[in-house]
Amino acid sequence: MKVWIFTNTSKEVGDADHLKVFASADAAEAWFKDHDPEGVAFEYELIE
Numbered sequence: 001m002k003v004w005i006f007t008n009t010s011k012e013v014g015d016a017d018h019l020k021v022f023a024s025a026d027a028a029e030a031w032f033k034d035h036d037p038e039g040v041a042f043e044y045e046l047i048e
Contacts, residue, residue, distance in 0.1 A: 004024070
């Protein structure tokens with residue numbers, strides 16, 4: 001299973017908006033379309 005993670009570098013570590021974790025690329029793309037059109041999320045393998 002994979003997740004996509006976006007880091008908002010303008011926020012402090014620990015801030016609720018510092019990281020966004022998406023369950024799919026489609027979910028990330030939909031969020032970026034409305035909130036940060038130039039943003040990028042990186043794909044990571046989820047360790048279970």
